Amino acid sequence: MYKNFRRLLVIYKGARGPFIVSQTFLAFSVLLNLAIVALNGTLVNDGVQQGNIEVVISTAVWMIGLTLIQTIFALGNSLYAVLFAEGTANFLRVGTYRKIQTLSFGNLDRFRTSDLLVRLTSDINNVKQAVLYGILLLFQAPFMIVMAVAMAIFLLPSLLWLMIVIMVVVSVVLFFLLRGVQQMFVARQQALDGVNNVLQEALAGVRVVKAFVRERFEMQRFAKVSNTWLDAALSPAYRMALFVPSLQLIVYTGTAALYYFGGQGVFGGTTNLGEIVVFSNVLSMVVGPMAMLAFIIPFLESGEASCGRVFEILDEEAEIQDRSTAKPVDVSNIKGRIVFENASFGYRDRAGKTTGLVLEKINLTIEPGQTIGFLGATGSGKSTLVNLIPRFYDVLEGKVTIDGINVCDLPQRQLHQIVGMALQESVLFSGTVRANILFSRPDLDDDEIVAAAQAADADSFVSRIPEQYDAPVSRRGTNFSGGQRQRLAIARALASRPPIVILDDSTSALDMATEARVQEAVQGLMSSSTKLYVAQRISTVLTADKIVLLEHGRQVAVGTHAELIQTSPLYREIYESQLGKLDEQPERIASPLAGQSMGGTA
Numbered sequence: 001m002y003k004n005f006r007r008l009l010v011i012y013k014g015a016r017g018p019f020i021v022s023q024t025f026l027a028f029s030v031l032l033n034l035a036i037v038a039l040n041g042t043l044v045n046d047g048v049q050q051g052n053i054e055v056v057i058s059t060a061v062w063m064i065g066l067t068l069i070q071t072i073f074a075l076g077n078s079l080y081a082v083l084f085a086e087g088t089a090n091f092l093r094v095g096t097y098r099k100i101q102t103l104s105f106g107n108l109d110r111f112r113t114s115d116l117l118v119r120l121t122s123d124i125n126n127v128k129q130a131v132l133y134g135i136l137l138l139f140q141a142p143f144m145i146v147m148a149v150a151m152a153i154f155l156l157p158s159l160l161w162l163m164i165v166i167m168v169v170v171s172v173v174l175f176f177l178l179r180g181v182q183q184m185f186v187a188r189q190q191a192l193d194g195v196n197n198v199l200q201e202a203l204a205g206v207r208v209v210k211a212f213v214r215e216r217f218e219m220q221r222f223a224k225v226s227n228t229w230l231d232a233a234l235s236p237a238y239r240m241a242l243f244v245p246s247l248q249l250i251v252y253t254g255t256a257a258l259y260y261f262g263g264q265g266v267f268g269g270t271t272n273l274g275e276i277v278v279f280s281n282v283l284s285m286v287v288g289p290m291a292m293l294a295f296i297i298p299f300l301e302s303g304e305a306s307c308g309r310v311f312e313i314l315d316e317e318a319e320i321q322d323r324s325t326a327k328p329v330d331v332s333n334i335k336g337r338i339v340f341e342n343a344s345f346g347y348r349d350r351a352g353k354t355t356g357l358v359l360e361k362i363n364l365t366i367e368p369g370q371t372i373g374f375l376g377a378t379g380s381g382k383s384t385l386v387n388l389i390p391r392f393y394d395v396l397e398g399k400v401t402i403d404g405i406n407v408c409d410l411p412q413r414q415l416h417q418i419v420g421m422a423l424q425e426s427v428l429f430s431g432t433v434r435a436n437i438l439f440s441r442p443d444l445d446d447d448e449i450v451a452a453a454q455a456a457d458a459d460s461f462v463s464r465i466p467e468q469y470d471a472p473v474s475r476r477g478t479n480f481s482g483g484q485r486q487r488l489a490i491a492r493a494l495a496s497r498p499p500i501v502i503l504d505d506s507t508s509a510l511d512m513a514t515e516a517r518v519q520e521a522v523q524g525l526m527s528s529s530t531k532l533y534v535a536q537r538i539s540t541v542l543t544a545d546k547i548v549l550l551e552h553g554r555q556v557a558v559g560t561h562a563e564l565i566q567t568s569p570l571y572r573e574i575y576e577s578q579l580g581k582l583d584e585q586p587e588r589i590a591s592p593l594a595g596q597s598m599g600g601t602a
């Protein structure tokens with residue numbers, strides 16, 4: 001039972017201190033509570049009924065004093081309970097976030113961003129609530145019930161039957177009120193997942209929604225999931241609303257019965273009024289904790305379920321890990337020779353099973369300093385192919401080597417220093433232009449930053465901004481144009497001058513003249529580095545030392561532009577579809593962009 005919570009207590013050692021302190025305060029608080037209740041008997045019997053004002057005053061003073069001390073213990077209990085609950089939530093939040101940072105591309109493909117967000121926020125909040133209520137009430141309730149029953153046996157054994165009847169009635173009522181509530185809470189959480197999924201997608205794509213005038217559709221879509229959430233939230237809320245009135249009804253009826261039967265005892269001389277007053281208080285002390293127990297159980301259930309969802313992330317093993325045989329290398333000695341040997345790859349589905357091959361038996365040798373272009377229709381596998389070099393994914397068969405070393409035998413930290421990459425989606429972080437360019441190497445000096453920005457043709461627009469390299473970048477870089485974002489992302493990839501640079505469709509938003517300028521500058525700055533360009537546009541790769549043409553995950557042709565135009569009908573078709581019929585421009589066959597060269601060692 002509650003295996004996730006038990007596991008949490010075992011792994012979160014920092015919680016033990018606040019937990020023990022809060023429960024110690026709680027025990028004292030409950031004992032004092034009972035003592036105060038017992039004093040009611042003295043007050044009525046020896047004070048009020050005997051007309052002894054001194055007993056009344058001294059008992060009242062004792063009761064006030066004990067109440068003050070009890071309040072301090074109760075406050076201590078609450079404070080440490082909050083510390084414990086908030087500490088637990090923080091422990092889970094930081095641990096989960098740290099875990100997400102260690103996950104590989106493949107793991108992240110299987111967890112949707114909205115899913116991760118819900119787990120990091122709402123689920124952890126559920127755990128916190130359950131821990132808080134649990135620590136405040138869970139241990140208090142049984143303790144109070146046992147003590148109160150003991151007092152009832154000691155004080156008025158003749159009316160114990162009444163207490164048992166009331167406890168049975170309360171249990172039956174609570175059973176019916178709570179039946180199915182756990183499933184209702186789980187359904188509410190799932191409905192919240194649905195709301196967050198729609199919200200995340202719709203807000204991230206709000207511009208597309210507006211551009212396609214889909215606001216009404218999106219509003220309806222959101223209203224639908226929001227209504228589902230409302231229904232799911234109302235069902236347990238209705239049940240909870242019945243809680244207090246039902247219990248009040250039982251307590252008031254029970255108290256009336258107590259005075260009826262107890263009154264007969266007083267008239268018969270078998271009991272006295274003080275005992276009945278104390279018994280009446282004890283009755284509330286039993287019903288209250290029973291209600292508390294019933295009240296927190298759904299929270300505990302929902303917290304336990306959420307804790308399990310958080311553990312799912314914490315238990316996720318990063319697909320790509322450093323091998324025990326991985327040996328550090330001197331990055332400055334890496335030349336940048338890349339070889340694909342019979343490399344095949346396929347993505348995994350949510351269950352972790354490979355769905356089919358996206359790349360098949362790729363054999364390719366790229367010499368240090370060469371410029372290579374990868375060309376092919378959308379979905380042909382270009383990005384997937386280059387992603388195998390920095391080990392964003394591991395090959396299923398074959399291998400990829402850098403300077404003869406299998407990339408799987410390189411420590412990932414070093415591999416990512418060797419391979420600088422501008423990803424297909426140019427994501428910038430909020431901060432400054434400088435901080436974004438320095439993302440991979442915070443120790444670079446201003447000259448190196450400017451050199452990288454110049455090579456990416458970013459310096460031209462950055463230097464026109466009044467704050468220049470200290471210009472603010474908003475979240476995801478939305479205060480820059482698509483082309484500017486791409487150029488800053490390229491500068492970020494070049495800044496540390498890695499021996500291998502991969503630009504994955506990173507110049508697609510640039511006009512052809514700017515693109516040619518970038519390529520020329522990159523060639524100047526990174527002449528000894530191996531440069532890989534993934535492109536949709538043939539103009540991006542025309543002057544490469546080698547163009548690799550992919551079709552449905554297979555490498556169908558490799559060669560220079562002049563070679564491919566003669567030997568590959570597919571290449572010729574792509575060329576003509578983008579740049580016009582060759583028959584009408586024969587001089588372009590050998591020298592497509594006369595005067596522009598990005599090649600290194602042709």
Ligand SMILES: Nc1ncnc2c1ncn2[C@@H]1O[C@H](COP(=O)(O)OP(=O)(O)OP(=O)(O)O)[C@@H](O)[C@H]1O
Pocket residue numbers: 109347348358376377378379380381382383384385424505536
């Ligand atoms: N993370 C992923 N999970 C599952 N399948 C994927 C993933 N990324 C890509 N694919 C699939 O792999 C195939 C190759 O995709 P890839 O992105 O490598 O193509 P591409 O040639 O770079 O395309 P584009 O030019 O449009 O970027 C496609 O069929 C795509 O649907």
